[in-house]
Amino acid sequence: MKDLAAQLATTMKQRHWNERYQKLLTQALKDPEVQQFLQDHQLQNNQNAVLAGSAAIYEFVQAKKTLTLATGYQPRLLWVNQAIHVSYEPDAAELRRQQKVVFQQKFKTLAMASDVRQADLDDYARGVNERQASYMAAVRFVIDYAKAPKTFLPGLYLSGPFGVGKTYLLSAIAKELVQQQVEVLLVHFPTLAVQMKNAINDNSVLTKIDQIKAVPILMLDDIGADALSSWVRDEVLGVILQYRLQEKLPTFFSSNFSMKDLEAHLTVNQRGDQEPIKAARIMERIRFLAREVVVSGPDRRFN
Known part of the structure; x- marks a missing residue:
């Protein structure tokens, strides 16, 4: 996972991505649930998929921290049609x-x-x-x-x-x-x-x-x-x-x-x-x- 983060950092620099956004995505990739998701779907070495899904990954990590985007719902990463998406599912209290x-x-x-x-x-x-x-x-x-x-x-x-x-x-x-x-x-x-x-x-x-x-x-x-x-x-x-x-x-x-x-x-x-x-x-x-x-x-x- 460290190798993927480093590779992505290099790629983002080459593509002139904003330095702040580079840091945010790198931090998001360190999230244990993100790492588990990438491992479950064998995406550890798939730079293109991770870059394409970077917005979803960042949103997922931020939503977990704040839970203000959709009160009563918890974010979840999905791998659908060869792309990373974030969805929101009702938490236990919302289900009740x-x-x-x-x-x-x-x-x-x-x-x-x-x-x-x-x-x-x-x-x-x-x-x-x-x-x-x-x-x-x-x-x-x-x-x-x-x-x-x-x-x-x-x-x-x-x-x-x-x-x-x-x-x-x-x-x-x-x-x-x-x-x-x-x-x-x-x-x-x-x-x-x-x-x-x-x-x-x-x-x-x-x-x-x-x-x-x-x-x-x-x-x-x-x-x-x-x-x-x-x-x-x-x-x-x-x-x-x-x-x-x-x-x-x-x-x-x-x-x-x-x-x-x-x-x-x-x-x-x-x-x-x-x-x-x-x-x-x-x-x-x-x-x-x-x-x-x-x-x-x-x-x-x-x-």
């Missing part, structure tokens, strides 16, 4: 930041607690035998979906009493899917119902429905928690479910009601009228889109 951004972009929520993205599937069932069945159903879905994401796979309808972890399990499933680069939308359904009513005022109902209905994985949390108007049931929920049925898009639900009890709940509208046929239509779509899994175990809120 990018991964977090992608995670948040793919794990979308509506009116959910901020900590839902922290849910962990293994933590859900740890030490609680009653949760093993729902845990295994969740694991099977994640594995099967990863194998054939283009093949329709029914989601899960998680039913059970307050506090047993239905929302947590939905969140944990969502996290696993997002880590496989699948886009998920987790929605608190009672809040969605209110927002859709408000959307009537600015004529944004159809826009909001379009934003929800086509997401690859949709999760409707706490369906049945509040009495629904006929309009929300038929023109919002019904439209979303019909689209997902036609497109065969996996859909998840959580509810304090079993499927049977949810049908009875949906039968009665806000005026107290019985509408069994309309409720049956909704349930027909839900039963196509998801398989019921009973969630049991101790109250997660106090354990």
